[in-house]
Amino acid sequence: MKAARTMTDLAGPTDRNTHAHTDPIKTVTKEPIMDVQMNLPSDEHAAAQRAKVEELQRRRAARNPANATASLNSAAGPTRGAPVRHSPALGSKIAATGFGLATMFGLVAAMGYASAASASTPPANTVAPAQVVVVIHPADGSASTAAVTGAPAVVAGAPAVVTATPSQPIALTAQPTVRPAPVSQAPAAKTNGSK
């Protein structure tokens, strides 16, 4: 088969826009949001990352953990302090594949806060403010920051089973609509040239 053919040959029935947008207001007030930023080094950079690990460990140990985290809503969020590692399997996996320790701390902080917040889940059907987890790990190695705001999330249904999605081209649909962004506390992404 020559490569010159339509995308739908490989895309099959997959259509990314079949994920219909639900009522946004309702969603914002019910669902947790996870927002994670990190640097994604390529494999060849793993050695350099590992070399930084000891230095980062020393820096982190010398730093007051409370200074590395900030709760945007301390009344509803978890108690300030060092992130609790609730996902050792994930953390070790990332470390083993070359992610820097600081990145791992950032990721684990997100996991830890998310888990801690959801541990005190209110009764179902309770409408709670959005849980927002933000973790930022600056590329320059300075202190990671983590913030959680909002009440614990409502757990709606059983956790989904992670299933493998074939790596396929995305079926092309309509052009997205674009409008000015409102003033918002929601996390935003950024676009620029290659970083």
Added chain:
Amino acid sequence: MASSLHLIAMGPSAEVLERGLDNAVEHLEHLERCWSRFIPTSDICRINRLGVAGGGPLTVDPSTIALLDAMVEGYQRTAGRFDPSVLPAVLAEGYTSSWVNPAVVVEVPDQPTAWSAGLLHDLDLDPAANTVTVPAGLSLDPGGIGKGFAADIVVGRMLAAGATGAMAEIGGDLSMDGTSPDAAGWLVDVERPDPTHGLLCSLAISGGGVATSSTRSRRWMVEGVERHHQIDPATERSSTTDLEAVTVIAPSGWLAEVHSTAAVGIGSRGVLAYLEGHGFSGIAFVRGDSSARMTADLADIEQRPLVGA
């Protein structure tokens, strides 16, 4: 991919999001191993070695088949302005080592067959067998399309894992789908080509992909002449465009990347007509101009004043 990574996901529980994130990060590592041109065992490096004399079939990862298909599709949709087979020109211009680790040098075939435009059409893909047959002279640089395409895949996987909405940004290329944290849409800040000049604007987007191609980043000097990674397929040299960057909003991340790469090479005189002709929203930054040019549908987007100039 030696890039920044930013993931946002919404879902019914923290557990679901945690699983989706785990799955996404793990898969990104897999894609890196398949697509890097700095890892000798990657599919792309194996394809490029095979391309010295041509041959196959070569068994590759299904994701690589999909990426190659997207490359061909992108080449066709841009009438050759996006051409990931210009790797020899990229190397000739001096981009021979990893941007983040100059000690890692790209593998250069010993006696490459002369490159010619259109070789991508002779790439023979068999998605059923996950094999590719490579024409002589073809070598590929997944570069930008790899980031945009990976972002699309990651978003799809997070949604499949139970997230109701997901966004992935890899190296400035974005893909987003499903329920957004803000009712207005997915919030995307468009940065000026020189980040010290601040943000140009903030957008709320219903979904799809956003990519920015820039001639400002990844520049280097060769014998006193400045080069950059945006190669003009027509000249096989660093593009001499008067555009510093073009941001494109498209139905998917890889398509946004393909057209932003094509658009930046067109230059200021034709870039908006190109984008509107393809039905895309876009923003073009002209070198030396403090304000950006936008497609007509973005007329109500407020441009913030340039800072730090």
